[in-house]
Amino acid sequence: xYTVLCDERFVESVAFAEEISGSGTPVTRxxxxxxxxWYLDLSQRWKAVAVAIAGVxxxxxxxxxxxxxxxxGLRLAHRQELSGAGxxxxxxxxxxxxxxxxxxx
Amino acid sequence: VAIPPGVSAADWANVLKQFTDLIGSQWVFTSDEDIAxxxxxxxxxWGEPEERLVAAAVAPDTVxxxxxxxxxxxxxxVPLFSISTGKNLGYGGSAGNLSGTVxxxxxxxxxxxxxxxxxxxxxxxxxxSYFDLYRHIQDRQLKAWIDCPDPGWGSVVGxxxxxxxxxxxxxxxxxxxxxxxxxxxxxxxxxVRTGMGALPGAKTWGEYRxxxxxxxxxxxxxxxxxxxxxxxxxxxxxxxxxxTSTVTVPRRRDIIPLVKxxxxxxxxxxxxxxxxxxxxxxxxxxxxxxxxxxxxxxPSDEELDQFAAQQNRGYWRCELQWxxxxxxxxxxxxxxxARLRAIIGAxxxxxxxxxxxxxxxxxxxxxxxAIGVPNMAIFSIGARSPLNPSPTDGHLWFSPVIPxxxxxxxxxxxxxxxxxxxxxxxxxxxxxxxxxxxMYRTFIFIMGFPVYRNNPEQNRRTRDAxxxxxxxxxxxxxxxxxxxxxxxxxxxxxxSFNNHALxxxxxxxxxxxxxxxxxxxxxxGIWPKHLRRARG
Numbered sequence: 001x002y003t004v005l006c007d008e009r010f011v012e013s014v015a016f017a018e019e020i021s022g023s024g025t026p027v028t029r030x031x032x033x034x035x036x037x038w039y040l041d042l043s044q045r046w047k048a049v050a051v052a053i054a055g056v057x058x059x060x061x062x063x064x065x066x067x068x069x070x071x072x073g074l075r076l077a078h079r080q081e082l083s084g085a086g087x088x089x090x091x092x093x094x095x096x097x098x099x100x101x102x103x104x105x
Numbered sequence: 106v107a108i109p110p111g112v113s114a115a116d117w118a119n120v121l122k123q124f125t126d127l128i129g130s131q132w133v134f135t136s137d138e139d140i141a142x143x144x145x146x147x148x149x150x151w152g153e154p155e156e157r158l159v160a161a162a163v164a165p166d167t168v169x170x171x172x173x174x175x176x177x178x179x180x181x182x183v184p185l186f187s188i189s190t191g192k193n194l195g196y197g198g199s200a201g202n203l204s205g206t207v208x209x210x211x212x213x214x215x216x217x218x219x220x221x222x223x224x225x226x227x228x229x230x231x232x233x234s235y236f237d238l239y240r241h242i243q244d245r246q247l248k249a250w251i252d253c254p255d256p257g258w259g260s261v262v263g264x265x266x267x268x269x270x271x272x273x274x275x276x277x278x279x280x281x282x283x284x285x286x287x288x289x290x291x292x293x294x295x296x297v298r299t300g301m302g303a304l305p306g307a308k309t310w311g312e313y314r315x316x317x318x319x320x321x322x323x324x325x326x327x328x329x330x331x332x333x334x335x336x337x338x339x340x341x342x343x344x345x346x347x348x349t350s351t352v353t354v355p356r357r358r359d360i361i362p363l364v365k366x367x368x369x370x371x372x373x374x375x376x377x378x379x380x381x382x383x384x385x386x387x388x389x390x391x392x393x394x395x396x397x398x399x400x401x402x403x404p405s406d407e408e409l410d411q412f413a414a415q416q417n418r419g420y421w422r423c424e425l426q427w428x429x430x431x432x433x434x435x436x437x438x439x440x441x442x443a444r445l446r447a448i449i450g451a452x453x454x455x456x457x458x459x460x461x462x463x464x465x466x467x468x469x470x471x472x473x474x475a476i477g478v479p480n481m482a483i484f485s486i487g488a489r490s491p492l493n494p495s496p497t498d499g500h501l502w503f504s505p506v507i508p509x510x511x512x513x514x515x516x517x518x519x520x521x522x523x524x525x526x527x528x529x530x531x532x533x534x535x536x537x538x539x540x541x542x543x544m545y546r547t548f549i550f551i552m553g554f555p556v557y558r559n560n561p562e563q564n565r566r567t568r569d570a571x572x573x574x575x576x577x578x579x580x581x582x583x584x585x586x587x588x589x590x591x592x593x594x595x596x597x598x599x600x601s602f603n604n605h606a607l608x609x610x611x612x613x614x615x616x617x618x619x620x621x622x623x624x625x626x627x628x629x630g631i632w633p634k635h636l637r638r639a640r641g
Contacts, residue, residue, distance in 0.1 A: 032485030039236055039479075059496075060484035063146075064258065067192070070142050071212050 001095075002045065003028045005037070005055030012082055012091050013056040020054065034061045038068065046072040052097040056082065058089045065096060075099035107140070107160040109183050109205040111635075116181045123177045124163050128170050132213070134162040143191070143208050145198035147499030149568050149591050151558045157200040157590060159186075162208035168288060168296055168334040174209060175332065176294035178623050185209050186625050187332040189231035189263030192256075195502040195553065195589070196267065202590040202627030203636070209332060211260075218335065219311065222247035225340040226285060226311030231262040231333060235479040250341040250477035252277040257479020262336045266326045268587055272474040273428070274377050275545030277341050281326050282545075285314040288335035289325055292619035297321075302337070311337035327587070329625035330618040344428040347476055349456035350438055353384075353419035354448050357406045357536070360421050361511030366444050367423055368509055371545075375437050377426035378475070381514075383537035384418035391416075398535060403519050409536050419452070421539070426475060431458060497555035501567065501591075503533075503574055505583040506547045507540060514540060516581070517550045524577050530570055549586065568592075575599060590627070597630025612637065 003026045006017035017027045028037050042065075045051060050073045053065065066076050077097040081090055108117045124133045134140055143159045150156040165171045178185050184201075187209040191199030199208060215232030220241060227249075229238060235253040238261055242249055252271035254264055263269075264280050271278035286300035300316040301307040314322070314337075325331045354363055360381075370376045388394050394412060397404040404412075413420040425441055427434040438455070445451050459467055463476075473480045507513045518534055525532035533552040540548035552574075554567045572595055575585060579599035588596045600607050611631045615622070622633020 033480070033482040034485070035480040035482060038481065039240070043236065058485075064256075064481055064484050068258070071190075075138075 002051035016056040050098040054095040132164040145200040189260030192259040222249040270543030285337035289331035329628040353422040355450040364511040380424040381539040500553035505578040
């Protein structure tokens, strides 16, 4: 796992990031807007190699990251809505991972 | 396995083999899982039989490969639909107008060919996003700016070809107007360059758009007689500084002199893009306002002025923007204020003077697209809130072009509020709604209609409302500048002068250049001959 995204606005996201980072995965902290993560980090990384990322976020960041992932041979490998999480927003636990077309068959 | 309409299974297998031989199997997508990625995420037909679904997708890397793909498709009459980065959300995404189409996905053609920061132009391929071009400029510390839309993940070429818009000066934020020269693969596979690009060894591709003779470029924007594989664009010189000032005026009819004065300022080059708004727009749940709006007819100007006065926030506001040397900004701002003080009760709130380069803290506070910085912040806005407990799965943009006048704003509000009232659907317009100012010389009275993935009945009502608004708008002389595929026939039908002469010319051109009708069938309501007949 290349990084786990942590939307600092949500305790569920922070808790998930802390749990995953316990095994040595770096944490990328943000507050709703994934522009910096994309522009400064992931867009360049994915051009070099398709690496997996995960997180607990709202729909917006996942929507963008999933679509960008498609262009680099990645797919949404896990998606689970967290019932009751988030005061107003639906939070989603997800992982985007490399997708090998030859393994599909 | 999906097969394009009118193509035999044997021919389809042959086509896929030829595509594979040409670009490699890893760039030919036929599995359900792969082609599902090309669904329109905001389709108003999601999951219904009418949803436009693709048969396959191919991702070439060079213009020569695009040319060969078109030649193969022509031989077997396989319909193609090209996308650049496929991010055209709200206007069709990456799906075409015809189910069974093969998507020509140009994402791998992502080369920045040239950027010049002394003559201020760029030449790029379709897979170059605004982020990519911005990075190219920043990494080289070039003294040029891009004008970008919001969000910034789309293609510079694709956005321009769909008449997309941005946020700085008029000649730059009209992204098709800012283009300069094209390379295009025609329906027979021929590669054509327009403007100065047609001259071998031309030194001015990105600077002089007309070249010699009639210009063809407009045929390829919202068109279907070519696949654009390179485009030139004019860039802005990076300014020394940036500043805003927001003028607030107290009464409803103040919008008339406000727009008139701001137009004069903008068209004489004295301000950048103006942003109209109203602090009262957010007062939708105010009981006094709800009582006013629930009347059988539109509240009077006096009633609305009284409500605005009670809130003490002014009625309208307009953010003005300046770019350039600090001393020039100061003079232009003072001149603008002097003109706007003619409106009794006008007040001003100045933003900070920002000198470039900005520090991170300054960049966080500024509207990034106003200074040519692509971003995705729009996706961080929460979908669900106490005011919006049932968020939608997407939206359709209804984008009528109306005159750039205060009178037109007031008329559009009245007309569209009446339509929503007659339909009995929640209004997307209220007496504080203002249009977008992305177009240099007109307003766009844009509205976002909700779409859902699990509510086809609501989607049907949305489609009906959308169709109704297109027709009502046309009755008032307003036409859409851009629309999702589901409504392109209806919108084109509204451009009906002289018994639809414009559409008939388009069809003549389509038949001449693309006799097999393989490229983007139905785009902008222009169908190839064989499908035109079937559609009556």
